[in-house]
Amino acid sequence: MPVAKRDSAARSVLYSDGMTAPAPLLAVEDLHLHYVSGGRVVRAVDGVSFTIERRGEAVGIVGESGSGKTSLAVALMRLLPKNVVRFDGSIRLEGQDIRALSEDEFRREIRWRRIAMVFQGAMNVLNPVLKIGDQIAEPLQLDGRLSKQAIRSRVNELLVRVGLSPEFATRYPHELSGGQKQRVVLAMALVLDPDVLILDEPTSALDVSVQAQIMNLLKDLKQDPGISMIFITHDIGLASDLCDHIAVAYAGWHAEYGPAERVLLEPRHPYARLLLASLPRLRATTPPQPMPGEPPDLTNPPAGCRFHPRCPYRFAPCDTDVPPPIPIGDGGHARCWLNDPGVAGDLYLAHLKEPAGVSHD
Amino acid sequence: MTDSVRATHAPAQETAAATATATAPLISLEGIEVVYQIRKGFFRTGQVHALNDVSLEVAKGETVALVGESGSGKSTLGRVSLRLIAPARGRVVFDGQDITAAPEESLGWLRRRAQIVFQDPFSSLNPYFRVYDLIEEPLIIDGVPAEERRQRVYRALEAVDLVPAPRFASKYPTMMSGGQRQRVGIARALVRDPDYIVADEPVSMIDASSRVEILNLLRTIQTERGVSFLYITHDIASARTFADRIAVMYLGTIVEIGSAAQVIDRPLHPYTRALINAIPEPDPRNRFRHREVVPGEPPTSGAFPRGCPFFSRCPDRIPGLCDIDRPMLQEVEPGHFVACHRVTDNVASG
Numbered sequence: 001m002p003v004a005k006r007d008s009a010a011r012s013v014l015y016s017d018g019m020t021a022p023a024p025l026l027a028v029e030d031l032h033l034h035y036v037s038g039g040r041v042v043r044a045v046d047g048v049s050f051t052i053e054r055r056g057e058a059v060g061i062v063g064e065s066g067s068g069k070t071s072l073a074v075a076l077m078r079l080l081p082k083n084v085v086r087f088d089g090s091i092r093l094e095g096q097d098i099r100a101l102s103e104d105e106f107r108r109e110i111r112w113r114r115i116a117m118v119f120q121g122a123m124n125v126l127n128p129v130l131k132i133g134d135q136i137a138e139p140l141q142l143d144g145r146l147s148k149q150a151i152r153s154r155v156n157e158l159l160v161r162v163g164l165s166p167e168f169a170t171r172y173p174h175e176l177s178g179g180q181k182q183r184v185v186l187a188m189a190l191v192l193d194p195d196v197l198i199l200d201e202p203t204s205a206l207d208v209s210v211q212a213q214i215m216n217l218l219k220d221l222k223q224d225p226g227i228s229m230i231f232i233t234h235d236i237g238l239a240s241d242l243c244d245h246i247a248v249a250y251a252g253w254h255a256e257y258g259p260a261e262r263v264l265l266e267p268r269h270p271y272a273r274l275l276l277a278s279l280p281r282l283r284a285t286t287p288p289q290p291m292p293g294e295p296p297d298l299t300n301p302p303a304g305c306r307f308h309p310r311c312p313y314r315f316a317p318c319d320t321d322v323p324p325p326i327p328i329g330d331g332g333h334a335r336c337w338l339n340d341p342g343v344a345g346d347l348y349l350a351h352l353k354e355p356a357g358v359s360h361d
Numbered sequence: 362m363t364d365s366v367r368a369t370h371a372p373a374q375e376t377a378a379a380t381a382t383a384t385a386p387l388i389s390l391e392g393i394e395v396v397y398q399i400r401k402g403f404f405r406t407g408q409v410h411a412l413n414d415v416s417l418e419v420a421k422g423e424t425v426a427l428v429g430e431s432g433s434g435k436s437t438l439g440r441v442s443l444r445l446i447a448p449a450r451g452r453v454v455f456d457g458q459d460i461t462a463a464p465e466e467s468l469g470w471l472r473r474r475a476q477i478v479f480q481d482p483f484s485s486l487n488p489y490f491r492v493y494d495l496i497e498e499p500l501i502i503d504g505v506p507a508e509e510r511r512q513r514v515y516r517a518l519e520a521v522d523l524v525p526a527p528r529f530a531s532k533y534p535t536m537m538s539g540g541q542r543q544r545v546g547i548a549r550a551l552v553r554d555p556d557y558i559v560a561d562e563p564v565s566m567i568d569a570s571s572r573v574e575i576l577n578l579l580r581t582i583q584t585e586r587g588v589s590f591l592y593i594t595h596d597i598a599s600a601r602t603f604a605d606r607i608a609v610m611y612l613g614t615i616v617e618i619g620s621a622a623q624v625i626d627r628p629l630h631p632y633t634r635a636l637i638n639a640i641p642e643p644d645p646r647n648r649f650r651h652r653e654v655v656p657g658e659p660p661t662s663g664a665f666p667r668g669c670p671f672f673s674r675c676p677d678r679i680p681g682l683c684d685i686d687r688p689m690l691q692e693v694e695p696g697h698f699v700a701c702h703r704v705t706d707n708v709a710s711g
Contacts, residue, residue: 058648064568064569064570065539065568177658178658179658207430207431207595207658207659208430208595208636208639208640209430209635209636209639209654209655209658210658211639212638212639212641212652212654213654213656215641215652216651216652216654219648219651234568234569235569235641236569236643237640237641237642237643237644238641239643240641240642240643240644240645240647240648241641241647241648241652242647242648243648244648259645260645260648261645264643264644264645265645274570275569275570276643278569278570278572278573279569279598279642279643280572280573280576280596280598280599280601280602280603281598281601281642282597282598282601282625282637282640282642283625283626284601284602287602288573288576288602289573290570290571290573290574290577291570291571291573291574294538294540294541294571295538295568295570
C-alpha cells in the first residue's frame with residue numbers, strides 16, 4: 001500500500017475505549033445541494049453519504065443524466081453556482097469537516113491542493129495558444145514557491161506519470177490526439193499533488209480502445225502515488241473497471257451504495273438490479289431487459305420512494321413513505337423498503353436474492 | 362470450433378459479394394471509395410480518404426451493424442448507401458437499380474424507400490414543430506392527401522409506442538425525454554413505409570435505461586415489417602443484441618465481417634479482438650486487472666497507408682509484409698471474412 005503523505009494521526013477519531021483509529025480519508029454524510037431554477041427547487045443532491053477509507057481507493061458514482069452525479073462533484077469542489085439554496089451535511093477529509101470551512105480557507109487549503117477534479121470535456125477546453133507545459137505549470141507559477149527549474153522538472157515528472165514523454169511540454173493542444181489531451185488534463189489535475197481526484201466522465205469523448213488505455217492509467221495512479229478517486233460515469237461497466245465501492249445515483253439519492261462486489265453481483269435496490277439487467281452484454285445468455293418508465297423530474301420528484309413509479313417490486317409503503325438509506329451490513333446501504341425486515345415482513349429481500357447482472361463464466 | 366474454420370484465398374471482391382444470403386440483396390455497395398476535400402490553411406486544400414474499396418450488402422429484412430471508432434468511415438458508408446454522398450469510385454445498387462450517379466432529382470423514389478434515424482434526438486428535431494408536424498412533413502412532400510396523412514401519422518406514433526397517439530402528437534420535442542424524442546425520430550422515418558433504414562448511433566445519446574427499449578423497438582420494426590437496417594454503432598455489445606451480421610471498420614475499410622456470433626465469439630482480426638477486449642462489462646474483478654490494449658490511436662488525416670490500415674497499432678504485425686501489402690478479406694468459415702495476413706495463424710490459435 002502507498003505510504004500516507006501527511007500525518008494522519010493528527011486527525012483521528014477517539015474511540016470509546018481510548019484507542020485511536022485513523023479517520024477515513026473522505027467521509028461524506030447526508031449531503032444536500034439544492035438549486036432554484038425557474039422558481040422551482042431542484043434537489044440535485046438530496047441526502048447522500050459515502051466513504052473513502054484509505055488512499056488509493058476509488059468510489060464510483062453511477063447514474064443517468066439528471067441523477068445529480070455532477071452536482072455532487074460540484075459540491076465536493078465547492079464550485080457552487082449562485083442559485084444554490086441549500087448546501088449542508090458534512091464532508092470530512094481525514095476527520096476535518098471541510099464543508100464548514102470559509103470560502104477563503106477552502107480555496108487556500110483544499111480546492112486543487114487536496115481535492116482536484118477533471119471536468120467532463122476538459123480536454124476540449126485546453127488553451128489552444130499555450131504550450132502544454134505552460135498550462136500544466138500555471139498553478140505552480142502562481143504559487144510562486146518553486147524555482148523555474150523545479151517547475152520544469154515537476155512538469156516533466158507529471159507528463160511521464162500520465163504516460164507522455166517530456167517533449168510534450170513544448171507542444172500545443174492541436175498537435176495532440178484525444179487520448180493524449182486527456183492525459184494532459186489528468187496531469188493538470190495532479191499538479192498540486194491532491195489526495196482525492198474527482199473524474200467526471202473522463203473517457204466519454206474517447207473511442208473504446210483509447211478509453212481502455214486511460215482506464216489502465218487510472219489504475220496505475222490508484223496504486224502509485226495512491227490517489228483516491230471519485231469516478232463519475234453513466235456506465236456501470238466502466239465503474240467496475242476502477243472502483244472499489246459503487247454508488248448508484250437516482251433522482252438526487254444514492255439508491256444503493258456499497259462494495260463493488262455486492263452492488264454488481266447482489267444489488268439490493270431494484271433500480272440497480274434493473275440497470276444491470278438492461279445492459280447489452282457481449283456474451284449474454286439472456287437478452288437485455290428494458291427498464292420501465294421514464295426518469296423523474298428533479299423539481300417534482302415522486303412522493304415516497306423516488307423510484308416507485310417505475311418499480312415492479314413496489315408494495316404498500318413505497319408510494320408514501322420515503323425510504324431512508326437502510327444499512328446492509330457491509331458499510332453500504334440501499335434506499336428500498338424491501339431491505340427493512342420490520343417494514344417488508346415476508347417480502348424482506350424478496351426479488352433481490354438471486355444475483356443479477358454479472359454472469360460468471 | 363476451429364475444425365470448421367477454413368482459410369480460402371479468393372479475391373476480396375468476389376468473396377464479399379458471396380456474403381449475401383440467397384435472396385437478392387436490397388442494398389449492394391461495391392468497391393466504394395470516398396475522398397473528402399478539406400481546407401488546410403487559407404489557400405491550400407487537402408484530401409482525406411474516408412472509404413477505401415469497401416464492399417457490403419444488406420439483404421431484405423436483414424440488420425447489418427457497422428462497428429468502428431470515430432473516423433473509421435462507418436457513417437460515411439451509411440450515407441453512401443442512401444446516396445447522400447456520391448462515391449468517388451464504386452457502385453451503389455438499391456433493389457437492383459444502379460443509383461451511383463443518378464441525378465438527385467430522379468431519386469424521389471429512393472428518398473421514400475430509404476430513411477435515416479439520426480444520433481442526436483435533441484438537435485435533429487425542430488423544436489418549433491409539434492410532434493404531429495414533424496412526422497407529417499415528409500408526407501406533405503410526398504403529396505399524400507390530408508386525411509390519409511393524419512391516419513399515417515397516428516399509425517407511426519402507435520408503431521413506436523407513443524400512445525395515446527393524439528396526446529403525443531400535440532407535444533413539442535422539448536417536452537419529451539431523450540428516449541421519447543428518439544421514438545419521434547423513428548416514427549418520422551417509418552411514416553413513409555420504408556424498406557431500408559440507416560440508424561446512425563440511434564441510442565448513444567440516450568440514457569442507458571432507455572437504450573434497450575429503442576433497440577427492441579427497431580428489432581420489432583425489422584421483424585414485423587421486413588425492413589432492412591444498417592445499424593451504425595461504436596458499441597459492439599449492442600450490435601450483438603440487435604444485428605444479424607457485424608462489419609468491423611477501421612480507417613475506411615472493413616477488416617472483419619460475419620454473423621454477430623462469429624465476430625464476437627471468434628474474432629480473428631487483431632483490431633476486432635482489441636475492440637472486444639477494451640469493453641468493460643460490469644464485473645468487480647475488472648479493477649484488479651490491466652486490460653490488454655493496442656497502443657496509439659487511429660491516424661486522423663491524410664492518405665490511406667499502403668499496406669494494412671491497422672499496421673501502425675497492430676500487436677501481431679509482420680514488418681515487410683503488412684506495411685507494404687494490403688490484406689484483402691478472406692473467407693475463414695462460411696460467411697466470416699477477415700482482412701489480415703496473420704489470419705491463418707489466428708485461426709489456428711483460435
